[in-house]
Amino acid sequence: MQTENNNIHYFWNPFDRIAGVTAVAWGVIFLIIGSFTAWIGTARYPGLISMQYVESVHWLDGLLDQIVSLAIAVVIFALAAFIAGARRFRLIDLIGTFMVAKAPLLILPVININGWMYKKSIELTEVALEGEALPDLWDGIVLILLSILLIFFLIWTIVLLFHAYRVSTNLKGLPSFISFILAIVVSLVASYIIIPAQYF
Numbered sequence: 001m002q003t004e005n006n007n008i009h010y011f012w013n014p015f016d017r018i019a020g021v022t023a024v025a026w027g028v029i030f031l032i033i034g035s036f037t038a039w040i041g042t043a044r045y046p047g048l049i050s051m052q053y054v055e056s057v058h059w060l061d062g063l064l065d066q067i068v069s070l071a072i073a074v075v076i077f078a079l080a081a082f083i084a085g086a087r088r089f090r091l092i093d094l095i096g097t098f099m100v101a102k103a104p105l106l107i108l109p110v111i112n113i114n115g116w117m118y119k120k121s122i123e124l125t126e127v128a129l130e131g132e133a134l135p136d137l138w139d140g141i142v143l144i145l146l147s148i149l150l151i152f153f154l155i156w157t158i159v160l161l162f163h164a165y166r167v168s169t170n171l172k173g174l175p176s177f178i179s180f181i182l183a184i185v186v187s188l189v190a191s192y193i194i195i196p197a198q199y200f
Contacts, residue, residue: 013163027099034106038062041109047191048073051105053118058200073187080183081169089169097164104153
């Protein structure tokens with residue numbers, strides 16, 4: 001039972017064990033994996049907790065998205081932590097743990113191999129906006145199930161990011177929660193403004 005509880009704990013918060021240089025090393029591995037999955041799944045990462053399917057991508061888009069969104073997030077979260085009262089924290093801890101925390105999202109582009117998810121999303125949008133015929137029933141069911149999976153992975157990523165932020169900055173209680181929420185909103189807005197629709 002204790003082992004099971006520990007596994008559940010580390011599923012949601014591995015940062016009691018992973019931090020500093022170790023987190024950066026794992027983060028670089030996830031960065032490479034995420035770049036590859038974005039390329040084969042025609043997806044972009046326009047923010048720290050964002051992943052969207054698109055019509056086409058350059059093979060470097062996923063890599064650059066991750067680097068730019070990470071840089072934006074680290075600056076904003078570091079400022080938020082400082083304002084919330086944190087004084088003794090290292091940027092390398094934020095960088096490494098944030099890279100690891102984003103890992104669940106990096107798997108999701110695989111769902112869109114051959115552009116299936118993107119095409120079906122467009123079809124459903126057309127149904128909603130233009131009143132066109134419903135798509136195949138089984139396609140609709142699969143799309144709903146995959147959407148539920150996407151939501152779960154998004155929640156998992158946000159929880160990981162919160163623990164990464166809390167552990168890295170040593171913030172506790174309400175200041176950690178409020179500063180995290182504000183920082184994530186600001187970083188998302190900044191990422192959407194700064195990250196270009198096309199790099200090349």
